[in-house]
Amino acid sequence: MSKTHLGHTARKRFGQNFLHDPYVIDQIVSAINPKNGENLIEIGPGLGALTEPVCEQVDQLTVVELDRDLAERLRSHPFLQNKLTVIETDAMKFDFASLQEKGTLRIFGNLPYNISTPLMFHLFSFHDTVSDMHFMLQKEVVDRLAAGPGSKAYGRLSVMAQYFCKVMPVLQVPPGAFKPAPKVDSAVVRLIPKPADQLLAKDVSLLNAVCSAAFGQRRKTLRNSLANYIDEAGLQKLEINPTERAENLSLTQFISIANYVAEHGPIGEQA
Numbered sequence: 001m002s003k004t005h006l007g008h009t010a011r012k013r014f015g016q017n018f019l020h021d022p023y024v025i026d027q028i029v030s031a032i033n034p035k036n037g038e039n040l041i042e043i044g045p046g047l048g049a050l051t052e053p054v055c056e057q058v059d060q061l062t063v064v065e066l067d068r069d070l071a072e073r074l075r076s077h078p079f080l081q082n083k084l085t086v087i088e089t090d091a092m093k094f095d096f097a098s099l100q101e102k103g104t105l106r107i108f109g110n111l112p113y114n115i116s117t118p119l120m121f122h123l124f125s126f127h128d129t130v131s132d133m134h135f136m137l138q139k140e141v142v143d144r145l146a147a148g149p150g151s152k153a154y155g156r157l158s159v160m161a162q163y164f165c166k167v168m169p170v171l172q173v174p175p176g177a178f179k180p181a182p183k184v185d186s187a188v189v190r191l192i193p194k195p196a197d198q199l200l201a202k203d204v205s206l207l208n209a210v211c212s213a214a215f216g217q218r219r220k221t222l223r224n225s226l227a228n229y230i231d232e233a234g235l236q237k238l239e240i241n242p243t244e245r246a247e248n249l250s251l252t253q254f255i256s257i258a259n260y261v262a263e264h265g266p267i268g269e270q271a
């Protein structure tokens, strides 16, 4: 299978799978619905599969691209260069809040799959500066983002994503829509950050730590997996059965455990 598309050889280390199916590209751009005057930011523009049709609809677009050759291609692109602000850097380290002068951020991209989960967590930290995000991801990751209690895909990523955002799967995309074709199915997801008054955790890092502990040993009962954070009496006070497993707890229940730990301290640190 050819790794060269539009004269560029795909770099595996940068997770490069370039979209080439016009129908899929059209569907994604329609889902994003870009409008002039919006603060639009694309992560990983690559060879411009989404960048070009978006720029047909707007005058300004900021792109964040790590690959030096691709960033250079975009800077000297005959039709795009006047519309683009090219930021050549690692999106994982980029301070997206630095772009908020032009209004709340609308972020989109066909993301490099090798860093998609940590990149999601990085982006959640800018939730209060973002109005929405549209991402192409591995379908399995979209399933995890959207999963609810009782499902196999439900885990820390589901709880943390749904804590910060409303999660809406938009469309499924087969491997053949990309060059080179990835080995897995893909999907596009829309994430809309929730207003601050709906973010009820006293300490988000504790919520994350409680989820890590609970899902890190997901076959164990909460009594065991959360033994370092909350005792049985604490769980009972919250009306949570200590013999439940992480996969059966709702987001609200995870928040109540994290807030209980924030108030009482983890086990061992309690007075």
Ligand SMILES: C[S@@+](CC[C@H](N)C(=O)[O-])C[C@H]1O[C@@H](n2cnc3c(N)ncnc32)[C@H](O)[C@@H]1O
Binding pocket: 014, 015, 016, 017, 018, 019, 020, 043, 044, 045, 046, 047, 048, 049, 050, 064, 065, 066, 067, 070, 089, 090, 091, 092, 109, 110, 111, 112, 113, 115
């Ligand atoms: C899956 S490709 C998508 C390219 C293009 N948007 C498309 O749909 O055809 C991922 C893109 O992200 C870029 N990339 C990889 N790691 C990155 C990072 N850490 N920060 C910013 N861009 C990155 C790659 O160079 C590549 O252009």
